[in-house]
Amino acid sequence: MVRIAYARHFETAAAVNSCVAQLHGVAPLFLIVFSGGKHAGADVHRALATAFPGVSMAGGSAAGVIALAGYGYSGLEIGLIAFTDPSVVPTLYVNNDLLDGERAAGQAAGRHVAASATDGATVLMLYDSVAVGAPLRLHPASSIVEGFQDGLGGKMVQLFGGGLLTDLNLSDGWVIDADGARRHGLQVLVFPPGVRAATAVLHGCRPVSSFMTITRMHGAEVFELDGEPALTVIERMLDLPLGGTEGHELTLIATLGQKQGDPFAPYDENDYVNRLILGADRTSGSVTLFEPDFTEGALVQIMARDNALMIESVRAGVAAANRASAQGGAFLNMYIDCAGRVSARTGASHEEAEVVTGDIDRGVPFLGFFSGVEIAPFDGYSRPLDWTGLLATLRYAP
Structure with a gap:
């Protein structure tokens, strides 16, 4: 055929x-x-x-x-x-x-x-x-x-x-x-x-944080997680800088993940919708995601790439x-x-x-x-x- x-x-x-x-x-x-x-x-x-x-x-x-x-x-x-x-x-x-x-x-x-x-x-x-x-x-x-x-x-x-x-x-x-x-x-x-x-x-990502709430967001740009600058929270959790010294480059170190269904159900990678981080703005402390479909009030987790997984x-x-x-x-x-x-x-x-x-x-x-x-x-x-x-x-x- x-x-x-x-x-x-x-x-x-x-x-x-x-x-x-x-x-x-x-x-x-x-x-x-x-x-x-x-x-x-x-x-x-x-x-x-x-x-x-x-x-x-x-x-x-x-x-x-x-x-x-x-x-x-x-x-x-x-x-x-x-x-x-x-x-x-x-x-x-x-x-x-x-x-x-x-x-x-x-x-x-x-x-x-x-x-x-x-x-x-x-x-x-x-x-x-x-x-x-x-x-x-x-x-x-x-x-x-x-x-x-x-x-x-x-x-x-x-x-x-x-x-x-x-x-x-x-x-x-x-x-x-x-x-x-x-x-x-x-x-x-x-x-x-x-x-x-x-x-x-x-898939191939694992959560490396507890659930956090997006407290400020516009379009695909996440400004705050739990009331703190999103970039600060993510870099503190990973103990790594995102996107080089200026923060503008695509990073593949981590994603933001939104678990579907029961957030307290046992971990299953198939329950997650993950969003790559397209870049970061150190002036505003924000990160920009690939897609604008996450919303303020959403529960998300920082997801780390796992090559073995x-x-x-x-x-x-x-x-x-x-x-x-x-x-x-x-x-x-x-x-x-x-x-x-x-x-x-x-x-x-x-x-x-x-x-x-x-x-x-x-x-x-x-x-x-x-x-x-x-x-x-x-x-x-x-x-x-x-x-x-x-x-x-x-x-x-x-």
């Missing part, structure tokens, strides 16, 4: 041509492409349109690509998912208005899906993560997803997806379709009836994906992996993506990419997650 191709080359045309050769003459009906950020979007589009004239496509930039044949985040990688069976080809909705309002763009996408999709449809959402490069501002996935859910008007779908980046430094992002590559785009791919997705979320979670998640594949009808394993989990960022001795590709069922086509944010079903409701890996097993079960 699908074919996978992966290549790495400093020349865009050479990388694309290598992918084309791996399809062995098969004419795809639809393409999803993930391209490292050292390839210009326009060049990727030109090469694909030349190789496959008239074929619809989706996808965009990726901080890296993960395949069974190899993986990397040099920016030179390109991965293709080529759909060859009409029974699993998704329909594509494109919105290029994220810069005018993320929630409104999400609502428009939700209304489109509500009008065109069947109940329970499997939906893949991809979007350009970066709104402005300097000073860095992201397109918040929480606003997009909230708008999308509102636009659905109660229709239930299986939503998963991720944010697109050009590199590990959050420098830029772009999406691609049959008309070209562009910034500030949102894509929604709706799979036909009969396609279902089983998802496993891979990350690998343990990966193995459990891959085992769950393999169990889903064993049910039959699996035609694609897709991995959406937070770019912050690569060893270049965590200092881990093993790449967790390598563990995934080593343990996953190789009888099912597989492709993944390094993302900015992961969108996954969580407690009955799809929402953005940070510092996670999302394994989605797509099955055709008419």
Whole structure:
């Protein structure tokens, strides 16, 4: 039903041509492409349109690509998912208005899906993560997803997806379709009836503080925890500075986590929604989170990254994906992996993506990419997650 191709080359045309050769003459009906950020979007589009004239496509930039044949985040990688069976080809909705309002763009996408999709449809959402490069501002996935859910008007779908980046430094992002590559785009791919997705979320953080209350917050910026400057509290708890001497750089030392359900239930990593700290302001004592969906009055904990727990979670998640594949009808394993989990960022001795590709069922086509944010079903409701890996097993079960 699908074919996978992966290549790495400093020349865009050479990388694309290598992918084309791996399809062995098969004419795809639809393409999803993930391209490292050292390839210009326009060049990727030109090469694909030349190789496959008239074929619809989706996808965009990726901080890296993960395949069974190899993986990397040099920016030179390109991965293709080529759909060859009409029974699993998704329909594509494109919105290029994220810069005018993320929630409104999400609502428009939700209304489109509500009008065109069947109940329970499997939906893949991809979007350009970066709104402005300097000073860095992201397109918040929480606003997009909230708008999308509102636009659905109660229709239930299986939503998963991720944010697109050009590199590990959050420098830029772009999406691609049959008309070209562009910034500030949102894509929604709706799979036909009969396609279902089983998802496993891979974590790797532990709480290192008691519960604290957000006592002052504006948007994604947390000013106070329990009445003290948030930056002071977090650095005191960790006994480490955040974000370098000026505090402006992305930090992957810790996240803020919000436990769902009973806060006093035994620890389970799957109960937490964690938010990466995008930067800190030493003048105001605040920290800025990846998403603006935490609120004043919320109970949160400081969560520390745990590389050993990350690998343990990966193995459990891959085992769950393999169990889903064993049910039959699996035609694609897709991995959406937070770019912050690569060893270049965590200092881990093993790449967790390598563990995934080593343990996953190789009888099912597989492709993944390094993302900015992961969108996954969580407690009955799809929402953005940070510092996670999302394994989605797509099955055709008419």
